[in-house]
Amino acid sequence: MPWLHWGVIAIVLPLAGAMSCFLWPRRAIPLGLVTALGIVTCVAGLGWQLVEQGAQRYAVGGWGAPLGIDLYADGLSLLMLMATAAVGLGVSIYSIGYFNREKARYFWPLWMFLWAALNALFLSADIFNLYVTLELLGLAAVALVALAGGAEALTGAMRYLLVSLLGSLFYLLGVALLYHSFGSVDIAILAARVESSPAVWAAVGLISAGLLLKTALFPLHFWLPSTHASAPAPVSALLSALVVKASFYILLRLWLEIFPPTSAVLGQLLALLGATAVLWGGLQALRQTRLKMLIAYSTVAQLGYLFLAFPLASITGWTGALYMLLSHAVAKTAIFMAAGNILYFGGHDRIADLDRVVQRLPLTVTAFALAGASIMGLPPSGGFIAKWLLLEAAIRSGQWWWGGILILGGLLSAAWVFKVVGYAFTRSRAPHESRAVPVGMEWSALAMSMVAILLGLFASWPLALMEIGLPFGGKGAE
Amino acid sequence: MIPAVLYALVGMGLFALGLFALIVHTHLLRKILAINVMASGVFLVLVALAARTRGAVPDPVPHAMVITGIVVAVSATALALALMLRVSAETGRAELPEEPLE
Amino acid sequence: MKKKSNKPKSITENGEREAPFRLLLAVLLSALAAGLGYAVLSLPSPPPGLSSHVAANLETSGVSNPVTAVLLNFRGYDTLLELGVLLLALLGVWSLGVAPEHHEPPPGPVLDMLTRLLAPLLILVAGYLLWVGAHAPGGAFQAGSVLAAAGVLLLLTGWRPGAGFSGLPLRITLAAGLGVFVVVGVVLMLLGGRLLEYPPSFAGALILLIEAAATLSIGTTLAALFLGGRPEAGPRR
Numbered sequence: 001m002p003w004l005h006w007g008v009i010a011i012v013l014p015l016a017g018a019m020s021c022f023l024w025p026r027r028a029i030p031l032g033l034v035t036a037l038g039i040v041t042c043v044a045g046l047g048w049q050l051v052e053q054g055a056q057r058y059a060v061g062g063w064g065a066p067l068g069i070d071l072y073a074d075g076l077s078l079l080m081l082m083a084t085a086a087v088g089l090g091v092s093i094y095s096i097g098y099f100n101r102e103k104a105r106y107f108w109p110l111w112m113f114l115w116a117a118l119n120a121l122f123l124s125a126d127i128f129n130l131y132v133t134l135e136l137l138g139l140a141a142v143a144l145v146a147l148a149g150g151a152e153a154l155t156g157a158m159r160y161l162l163v164s165l166l167g168s169l170f171y172l173l174g175v176a177l178l179y180h181s182f183g184s185v186d187i188a189i190l191a192a193r194v195e196s197s198p199a200v201w202a203a204v205g206l207i208s209a210g211l212l213l214k215t216a217l218f219p220l221h222f223w224l225p226s227t228h229a230s231a232p233a234p235v236s237a238l239l240s241a242l243v244v245k246a247s248f249y250i251l252l253r254l255w256l257e258i259f260p261p262t263s264a265v266l267g268q269l270l271a272l273l274g275a276t277a278v279l280w281g282g283l284q285a286l287r288q289t290r291l292k293m294l295i296a297y298s299t300v301a302q303l304g305y306l307f308l309a310f311p312l313a314s315i316t317g318w319t320g321a322l323y324m325l326l327s328h329a330v331a332k333t334a335i336f337m338a339a340g341n342i343l344y345f346g347g348h349d350r351i352a353d354l355d356r357v358v359q360r361l362p363l364t365v366t367a368f369a370l371a372g373a374s375i376m377g378l379p380p381s382g383g384f385i386a387k388w389l390l391l392e393a394a395i396r397s398g399q400w401w402w403g404g405i406l407i408l409g410g411l412l413s414a415a416w417v418f419k420v421v422g423y424a425f426t427r428s429r430a431p432h433e434s435r436a437v438p439v440g441m442e443w444s445a446l447a448m449s450m451v452a453i454l455l456g457l458f459a460s461w462p463l464a465l466m467e468i469g470l471p472f473g474g475k476g477a478e
Numbered sequence: 479m480i481p482a483v484l485y486a487l488v489g490m491g492l493f494a495l496g497l498f499a500l501i502v503h504t505h506l507l508r509k510i511l512a513i514n515v516m517a518s519g520v521f522l523v524l525v526a527l528a529a530r531t532r533g534a535v536p537d538p539v540p541h542a543m544v545i546t547g548i549v550v551a552v553s554a555t556a557l558a559l560a561l562m563l564r565v566s567a568e569t570g571r572a573e574l575p576e577e578p579l580e
Numbered sequence: 581m582k583k584k585s586n587k588p589k590s591i592t593e594n595g596e597r598e599a600p601f602r603l604l605l606a607v608l609l610s611a612l613a614a615g616l617g618y619a620v621l622s623l624p625s626p627p628p629g630l631s632s633h634v635a636a637n638l639e640t641s642g643v644s645n646p647v648t649a650v651l652l653n654f655r656g657y658d659t660l661l662e663l664g665v666l667l668l669a670l671l672g673v674w675s676l677g678v679a680p681e682h683h684e685p686p687p688g689p690v691l692d693m694l695t696r697l698l699a700p701l702l703i704l705v706a707g708y709l710l711w712v713g714a715h716a717p718g719g720a721f722q723a724g725s726v727l728a729a730a731g732v733l734l735l736l737t738g739w740r741p742g743a744g745f746s747g748l749p750l751r752i753t754l755a756a757g758l759g760v761f762v763v764v765g766v767v768l769m770l771l772g773g774r775l776l777e778y779p780p781s782f783a784g785a786l787i788l789l790i791e792a793a794a795t796l797s798i799g800t801t802l803a804a805l806f807l808g809g810r811p812e813a814g815p816r817r
Contacts, residue, residue, distance in 0.1 A: 008775045015664055015762055019755045022671060023748065060657040062777035067633040069657045106675035113668045120661060128543055132661045135550045139557060139665060143672030146561060151568045158506065158561050159574050165513050165554055166500065172547065173493060173520045177619060179540065180527040183628025202619035486620045494613035502602055523620070530627040537629035538646035542655055545647070545721055546662045549798075553669030556805040560673040563680065563808060 006046035007058065007073050010081065010119045013038050018112035025105035029096060032108040036092040039115060043085040047465065050078050055469025057125065065126070065186030072125035072187070074469025079322060079462060080122040080249055083329045087241045088115055090448045094337050095234040097438030098344070103147055103232075110147070114140035114238065121246050127175050128185040130250055131168065134214070138164035141243050145231040156230040163213060163223045167247070170210030174203040178258075191257040204259050207251075208266070214247035217270070217307060218277035221300045225284075228296035233340020236292060240299040240336060241329040248306055248325070255310070256318075256472065267310035274307025275405040282412025286419070291339045291349035294416055295332070298375065301409060302328045305390070308402050312393040318472040319463065320389030323455075326462065327374050327382025331452040334371035337445035338364045341437045351420055355428035358421075363442040365424050370449035372417035374456070377410045382455025485526035492519030506562040506572045510555060517551045642783025644715040651719065652787045656776045660765065663758040663794060670754060670801050679809030687737040695733045702730035710795050714784065720757075720791040724798025731803025746811040754804065757797030761790050 017035030021028040050056065055074035064070065073081075092111075099107050117136035124130050142164065146157035179185050181200060182193040194200060216224040224244070228236050281301025288294035302324070309321035341364040342357055343349045358365045374381035387406050394402040455462065466472075496516030500509055521544045529536040566572040634646050634654065641649035651659050687695070706727040713719030741750060764786055765776040773779070778786050804811075 005769065008769065012762055012766060012775070015758065018664075019667075019759055019762075022667070022755060023751050058774065060775050060777075061653065062774050063637070063654050066630055067637060067654050069655055106671065109671055110668070110675065113664065113671070116664065128546075128655075129658055129661070132546060132550065132658050132665070135554065136661055136665050136668060139554060139668050139672060142557065142561070143668070143675055146564070146672070147675060151565075154561065154565045154568050155574055158558075158565050161554070161558055161561060162500070162509055162513065165558075166497075166516075169493075169513070169516050169520055173523065173616075176520060176524045176527070176540070177623075179524075179543075180530075180623055180627065180629075183630060197624075198622040199619040202616055483620060487617045490616040490620060491613050493616070494609040497612075498605060498609050501605060527620070527623065527627070528629065530623075535631065535646075537627070537631045538634050538650050539630045539655070541647045542650035542658075545651060545719075546658050549662050549721060550665050552802070553666050553805075556802075557669045557672045560676050560805075560808050564676050 006042045006049060007056075007071060007119075007123050008060075010039055010042040010046065011116060011123065013042060014112045014116035014119065018109045018116060021109035021112055025109075028104055028108035032112060033092060033096075035112060036089055036115075039119070040085045040089055043081045046073065047078055047082065050075070050468050051465070066184035066189050069129050070125040070186055070188075071123045073123055074471050075466040076249075076253070076322065076469075076471035077122045078465055078468060079326060080245070081119060082462075082465075083245075083326050084115070084118050084122070084242055086451060087237070087329055087333045087448070090333055090337070090444050091234045091237055094237075094340075094441050094444040097441045098232065098234055098340060107144070107147060107232075107234075110140050110143050111238075114144065114243075118242055118246055122249060125187050126185050127178065127187060127190070127254070131172050131175060134168050134171065134247070134250070137243060137246055138168065138214075141235075141239060144235040144238070145227055147235065148230060148232045150230075152226070153230040156227040159223050160227045167210040167214040170206045170213070172210075174205075174207035174210065177203040177206070187253065187257050194258055194260065196260045200260065204266075207254060211247045211251040215244050215251065216300060216303060218273050218280055218300065218304060221277065221281070221303075224300055225293055225296040228299060229290070229292040233292075233336055233343065236296070236340075237333040237336035240296070241333045244299070244303060245325055245329060248303070252318075252321075264311070264313075267313065270307045270310045271402060274304040274310075275402065277301060277304030277307075278405055278409040279412070282409055282416075285416045286412065289351055291342065291351050291354075291420065292336070294351065294420070295335055295339055298335075298413065298416065299332060301412065302332070302375065305386075305406070305409065308390055308405065309393070311399060312390075312397050312402070314393050314397060315472045316389055316396065317393035319466060320386050320391075320393055322466060323382065323389060323459070323462070324386035327386055327452055327455050330448055330455060331371040331374040331381075331383065334367050334445050334448035334452060335375070337441065337448060338368040338371070341441050341445060344441065345434050345437050347433065347435075351423050353428040354420070354423040354426070356425060358424045360434065361437060361442065363446050364437070365421065367442075367445040367449040368424075369417070369421055370446075371452050372413070372421070374449075374452040376413045376417060377406070380456040381453050382459070383452070385456050385459045480530065480532055482526045482529040486523045489519045489522030489526060492516070492522065495519075504573050506565065506574070507559075510558045510562065513558075514551065514555060517547070521547055640780040640783070642778060642780065642785075642787050643713075645713060645717065645719070647717070648713050648719050648787070652790060653776075653778065653783060656761075656790075659794075660758070660761045660776070663761060663797065666798065666801050667755060667758050670804055673805055673808065674810035677809050678812055679807040691737060695737050699730045699733055702726050702733070706730070706795060706799065710788075710791055713791065714788065720794040721798060723791075723795040725802065727795060727799025728802030728806075731799060732806050735803060735806060741811065750800070750804075750811070753800045754797055757790075757794035760793035764790060 020031045058071040060069045117133050121133040142157050142161040146154055177199045182190055213220045228239050278301050281297050285294045285297035305324050306321050309317040341361055374383040377383040377387040391403045391406055394400055493516050496512045499512035524540045524544050528540040562572055638649055641653045643649050706723040709718040709723040768777055769775050
């Protein structure tokens, strides 16, 4: 039983960290960093225990489902927690230099709440508890966006809040219907009891709609670019890397466990929307004149790939989608950090005026290019492995056209990466003032991009971890 | 039809009505109110369906869920209102700018 | 969001959407409501629920009001996170800036008398609701809201917390609900149980302790949210 103490501590520790940062704002940075290191340790401990003992269930309060709330950890939750820990540690180090003292007082407690929400979400096995974690996540994300100040960020935050609340309400209404149909909100119990009925179909529709809105799948992506682009750079990284993935994770879990197996048409529809997102997001990214806006549109495109696995419905397909999620999380963090460095350095992010930034910020441009290679899907990056798995699954299931989308999307990503890197080498007509970028910000961007490449070189380890508890191995796998 | 189901149907109606108002109105205060109407609809569905057995004690679990939901809704509304005030102080309008068409 | 391609401006001068769009939307949403209503009517007839589970375990939960038992014991973890949401909302509001200066008119005789009468009464009611929640409708959230009402009344009369209170003491009061909950949960874990696994003989006392802290925090937080920003002399000092 001691195993999930690690998981529980990974939830409780950031909450405690948030409270201590709130109580002693002048010590927020050291308190936050200590908490961040503690969480990384907990996730590592949990990983070790899952490897030793397999997937685990934990009854909070000792009651057990259906009366109490259960936590559940398998390979899928573990990889999400690990991605969160990696990105979280990077962002924590990056933000030391990024925020001034006044902003840091609020950034740290909000960020700790966000981290607590993410960890709680990835460990929860209870769909009502997931609603509470979704709200905790949403409010923390909104407040973090607004931290940038100014009209753009405030309206972005406002739109994000409304969208987030709307999505949560759709989700909650679906939960209400499921509870009143089967008398439980535990995922495993629901999986055992679920059978097709009008109420279940309404619940599937409501929950999917709410979560797709939060995941910003085309055409529900309308809120994402302005919100992700106007947030402070470390927050943009968190939003693109982790927050949108959290609602995708819930959708994936429910899809694998609860939703009726006859939802094949819905799977085709999701993949079609995903394919449109890949092409539309890629084209829009190319058209942008501002760097952060471009990166935000690329997130729209990259989220599309995740949905290509739904009609394939094979273990290889799901693994590919999850690997795509991981490598995008890491690579996009590096790219937003690099964009933040450029913005910090020159005071603007107009792509045409990058002004030989490669000479002034060589580490940052290297990070951008390395992470860009992973986004394109070039070997030996994590993105390459993910696309390879998805391609294999597509061909094996006889639906090769989804593979065509992978290649087209890769070409579109390559076009914008080369465009930005190209401008980084050219002299601008309007030279501008600049200020030195803190060392930690440059190195954390580079470190994250290295992780994106390493995910390709050492793919066998995460792929092995994914198999703990066989999350994709069929219904109700324990 | 027992009254509990009728209340649940009203809750569904409130949900749709709130969604209509959320889309149609542009003023942020109205949008926030619309979200709250939707939330009330969801809570009504949850609580009403807990009392479907005539005469029996209603199921307490949805009641607890609604209390949790209300606190979440209050928190979100407070943040939304404060944010709305900042938006209108910054832009002079308590409205969201129209999305660019593409 | 949704726009007709031939009409790029679907917003009229007073900022409301045009009639055809509204009609279409009304039709669509009526269909949605009808579908959801049909789903409600199709729900299974002996309603499945957890009433019997709750009743069977009420003895060991430490309280006799089933809703409080679910809220603070069976699903106490939800409530813990939800106190986090409340504190987070306050933090978000504070991060937006200092509370806007409202020049309240000096309270008239009615408001003045009313507040003098009601504020102590509301505090008393809050205490009662907190206590009664163990065996009858009531509890921390109801008590906290009543306490907040007293706070809002005081704020309306122009009262503001003194500089001595608006720093760390205020922040401790705000965080107490979540803090006590987390500490209780973790201590129980250190004693060999699981998170929030109350020993039945102490459950009642622990729930009351958590609820008391939560009431104080909820009341203070809601009243602080009413101000719409952080207090001037707050965390800046």
